[in-house]
Amino acid sequence: MTISIWRLSHLTLAISASLFIIIAAITGLILTFEPISNKLKPYSITNNELISIAQTIDALEKKYNETITIEVDENNFVAASIIDKNGAYKSFYINPKTGEKIGDLLKKSHFYDFITNLHRSLFLKSTGRLLIGFVSFLLFLITITGTLLIVKRQGGIRNVFSKIVKENFQQYYHIFFGKIFFIPIVIITLTGVYLSLERFSLLPGTTNNTAKLKSNKSNKTIKFTDFEFFKTTNLEKVKKIEFPFSSSEEDYFNVKTIDNEFEINQFNGQIIGHKKQSLSLLGSHYSLLLHTGAGSILWSIILLLSCLAILFFIFSGFYMTVKRRRNTTSINNNTLKDEAEFIILVGSETGTTIRFATAFKNALIQANKAVFITELNMYSSYKNAKNIIIFTATYGDGDAPANAQNFIKLINLIEPKRNLNYSVIGFGSKQYPAFCEFAILVHASLQIHEKFKPEMPLFKIDDQHLSSFENWKNEWGNLNNINLEINLNNLLEKDEETIFKITNKSKINIDNTFLISLKPTSKLKFTSGDLLAITPKGKQTKRLYSIAKIDNTLLLSVKKHDLGICSNYLDALNKNAVIEGVIQQNKKFHFPKKTKDIILIANGTGIAPFLGMIQQNKKTRIHLFWGGRTKKSLELYNKQVTSALENKTLTSFHVAYSQDQQTYIQKVLESQTVLVSNTLRRDGVVLICGSLSMQFGVEKVITKIASQELNLTIEELRKKKQIRTDCY
Secondary structure, three states: OOOOHHHHHHHHHHHHHHHHHHHHHHHHHHHHHHHHHHHHOOOEEEOHHHHEEHHHHHHHHHHHHHEEEEEOOOOOOOEEEOOOOOOOEEEEEEOOOOOOOOOOOOOOOHHHHHHHHHHHHHHOOHOOOHOOOOOHHHHHHHHHHHHHHHHHHHOOOOHHOOOOOOOOHHHHHHHHHHHHHHHHHHHHHHHHHHHHHHHOOOOOOOOOOOOEEOOOOOOOOOOOOOHHHHHOOHHHHEEEEEEOOOOOOOEEEEEOOOOOOEEOOOOOEEEEEEEEOHHHHHHHHHHHHHOOOOOOOOHHHHHHHHHHHHHHHHHHHHHHHHHHHHHHHOOOOOOOOOOOOOHHHHHHOOHHHHHHHHHHHHHHOOOOOOOOEEEEOOOOOOOOOEEEEEEEOOOOOEEHHHHOOOOOHHHHHHHOOOOOEEEEEEEOOOOOOOHHHHHHHHHHHHHHOOOEEEEEOOOOEEOHHHHHHHHHHHHHHOOOOOOOOOOOHHOOOOEEEEEEEEEEEEOOOOEEEEEEEEEOOOOOOOOOOOOOEOOOOOOOOEEEOOOOEEEOOOEEEEEEEOOOOOHHHHHHOOOEEEEEEEOOOHHHOOOOOOOEEEEEEEEEHHHHHHHHHHHOOOOOOOEEEEEEEOOOHHHOOOHHHHHHHHHHHOOEEEEEEEOOOOHHHHHHHOOOOOHHHHHHHOOOOEEEEEEEHHHHHHHHHHHHHHHHHHHHOHHHHHOOOEEEEEEE
């Protein structure tokens, strides 16, 4: 399939450099412990900005015969090389205030030395240094292309830090950590490249001549501690001080700071030479600190976490790629485009939409129809085509998938040979602001074209919802008098299948309905409102049931139909029997966590997920509306409802009986106008589950209440996610 240039670049770079990046990340992770360990040693001196060079020299002169050098390293450890009273040469860490020895100089361990060489050059000397520098640059490019993908996915730079839609663990944290560690990883990569360029002398010239300064001649000799430069320069600015080797006029103090080098007359303290460090050397200094974390525990920890993040990116990136390719069905045809009656056009960024389109194509072939399938960018004229079906996802902020970007232009350039019926089915997630916007654009563009006639309204599917797809498939099939059989099992990931044990099963009630409790035999994540897909043994037809989670078991409410394959299959099973099923997350219908007021509306078996939500409730005010045929219909759920009212997990219960009282749920809802309007006014949520006809009736009532009491439309309530439905 065609994928975006940025994804292709990102993947290609990652694959080509993955082994070296893994080695660099693991060794880099290990090396972050060295500066942390060093910094924890008790040699660091605080308040170096308050200690002058003169104070330290004075302290050393009082304790030792001669001072050779003073050095301040990146950890703020002050080291001195001295000749003691016995004439012995020694080097150690000192307290710069007192001159006292506080520890021996640290030596790099053989282990860290080994890891450092592996990290820098892979033990390949100059060749390895060049290779690692190049890999650092590749990692920089991978970071940039990955960030561009995040920007695109989030719908633009303004939405980069908006909520991430969680499709799965790998995808969510790949983006989450990508946003957090973007800056540290860019710093790691650029400093790595810089240090490699320095190693091969590829940076601009680094030599600055020392400027000799005129000094006032003075025969007066003053003490080192009285030198104006030493009194006004604090130790925090110093890297190294080299003392004069002899009393010759030509010998002088050499003082190196981070950005300057000074020559100081040893007799009168005047500055006789000054060399400013080049930008290249300054860059090398700061690059080394930033790349190694030396001198800062906090930055070392950030580098450590960044290395872990890099390893996670490699794992999660390859996992998502393999998963995407495994789930992607290639586009194949047995019919030539000019021989096909039905044309299926697909726009897909990750391949998921192609699976749905291919399943639809196969169903048409089974119905003995001539079908041709291709990408939207491959749109052409079709000699015998009568019907075009468009499956398309939306990418980022309402953009076309990579293999659909030219479609709008093509339909204005290529004239169909005859008038064509068309249908558009959009795939997306309501958690994105631009839900199915490209599908909307495609439908609108075809609608104004004189040769295209819409066969049915635009249909949008949220989060690959299988029951929604099945509803669309059935409606399209009825319009075209074609019986389409699609095995929904092929549209689900096979590794999600779980074995369930039947722990309880009620008797069938007056409505031919029963409750069945299922316990997963392995660890499984699910919640009330999710769906369970069950395929009876030896059958291909999959049935979806909305589930309740009660004490880590699934509760289903099943209505047995005379010709119902799955309902009869479940009815025939006994307690302790096992069945296989697939959990399909239904995030749009999960119980709202932060909402204080919720209205639950259901009829018949649609009450099932609400029983779980009520049982799990702690503080929310819940009002349940339920419609059944007779009072005996309620007996199946009466125990759970009564218990919830007693435990106050359910605030109120409103019931309608269509046969006993000739009353429907929408009539009862209309009588509770104050309750509904107050709930919506307080940003409460209404959840509806059950039959489509019930949903339409209920929505008419809510539309009226919202308009009269709140001056809002139901579309506005849907946009604010105050109306959520799962009906069939």
